[in-house]
Amino acid sequence: MIKRVGKYTLKFTEPPLITAFASVAGKFESEGPLKDNFDKIIYDSHAQKDTFEEAESTFQQEALSLALSKWGSKAEEVDFVLAGDLLNQCIASSFGLKAFGIPFLGQYGACSTSAQNLIMAAIFTEGKAAKVSAAVTSSHYCSAERQFRFPLEYGAVRTPTSQRTVTGSAAFIVENPTNPAKSSKSSLICPEITAATVGVICDQGVKDANNMGAAMAPAAASTLKTYFDDTGKSPSDFDMIFTGDLGKVGSSLFSELMGHTGYDIRNNHNDCGLMIYDINKQDVHAGGSGCGCGACVLSAHILPSLIAKKYRKVLYIATGALLSATSGTQGATIPSIAHLVELSSAGG
């Protein structure tokens, strides 16, 4: 049953399980610290397609195919797929997933989409709308750069606060714990989605599209504070608190903002944008970003660590900057949002 806790937090009393997941990353990502943890590397940034956009669709297709195959089952057994990406009109998702024939619900939360998808899937599952849902998201450095900033061929110089959009996709299968699925034998070791907080849109007036971390940090802090207030929990209740893609600048602002609210997260916060690259060696300025950033780290590091009981309880807070190239050139601010998922290893 879904129980509402406090103002905006949902508690899942029969926690949905993440019974399979897979990540597909690009060449540059395969040179970072998680290189051995991705399920597949696609070395060609065109993925043997004509365009970067089609390549990004291929990443999604591969990620969902791999997750389904790990799950030991077929697309026909999935009730819904929730998917989204950064491209205009989310074409990476619609083109990438159309061949599966699964009822499709497009999501848009910018880089917060991975968490939004999981929350939706958990609500569907626990609310009995679905036995099995899939959640897929992606981003691609080359398609994102030319859409939001400049085509790479221009060789534009990037500012120190800018982040590198991760080329990658990850897919997750979310299932009812009482569903007699193929994977039931392994359900004892599947990570659980135990709670979630849906964020409100924050806008602190940041306008610099090369400093997304600063735009998104207040949203992350707002959602995490809401979650702590709603549940009565505190940072020490968690092995780790992960943000999606705040990068160096945003992470330090986030930590400072949380300090102001009375919650000290300095000892157990890390950001997926700082984990996916070796930011001292790889030329990524303030870190990684994009829908694929948090999703790939979730699949390649966080969930495996929960299964291995290296972590028992973590928070995953994916942050999104809800701007477009149009709003940016019109001089608008960058509204941001963050959605939080509480994850536990099997049996808490």
Place this chain on the structure above:
Amino acid sequence: MIKRVGKYTLKFTEPPLITAFASVAGKFESEGPLKDNFDKIIYDSHAQKDTFEEAESTFQQEALSLALSKWGSKAEEVDFVLAGDLLNQCIASSFGLKAFGIPFLGQYGACSTSAQNLIMAAIFTEGKAAKVSAAVTSSHYCSAERQFRFPLEYGAVRTPTSQRTVTGSAAFIVENPTNPAKSSKSSLICPEITAATVGVICDQGVKDANNMGAAMAPAAASTLKTYFDDTGKSPSDFDMIFTGDLGKVGSSLFSELMGHTGYDIRNNHNDCGLMIYDINKQDVHAGGSGCGCGACVLSAHILPSLIAKKYRKVLYIATGALLSATSGTQGATIPSIAHLVELSSAGG
């Protein structure tokens, strides 16, 4: 409780109620047959803002404000807002709704978004994730033309199969029937969401962005056939079957495709894209389109007719073309989708 019926249809056994709704339309729409039914007309296509995009946000803001005020309650009492639009990165929704401070979940189903929002809201409500959800969507002729085709200033000639994007927004409040809300006195006459079918992506290879009706008709037919197969119902069970924005070309294809599946819908099908304009007098070529098209007709005609018991049971099938200007110029096909909502007047 949510019951799964057949393959992809959800039945809501304690049907969520649409307890308030409002539509805001543009000047050209106010010259059509529904002129007296919109809650508000904004005659200035800039809505006194600097850009068409900001204007579209204003339409959303006004629509939700009006729906909340009809509902007799405040934004703080709404658990989630589900919203989406056609603009890149859905900025009409994020900018239009940020001031309300409601937990926000961005949806992208192109012109099918209005139905997708209602389905999500119904699942949230019946699944006990929310007591009250809001669903908002919009489109704007001027922002859509310059994004998907040409800026209006170019004076581009439009083909006979092209449709005119509706300038308008509508907002809906979806509530649990057992929720003791402000509107409970009137809940006896609120339309009910009794069932829903989420569509799969269809792609029949249509590539003409000036003939969206042809691209979307197969998706509408696929979803409606699934719904009939799942439920054992047939066209004669409904007073009317409404599609969102197939227009003249798409509607006739839809009717033909349904005929091939053995379901004759010719007597009780109408399309919101043919209802919002006087297509013989207004220069709209094949009819209206856009997220705002179906949503405004739902709010201005369909729901009031259910309340007045002019209709007892209807289907609302919103269709979406999942293309972008990028995919179009790259020569890709137009994948499409349709989501179906079964609506009943109070007490069936």
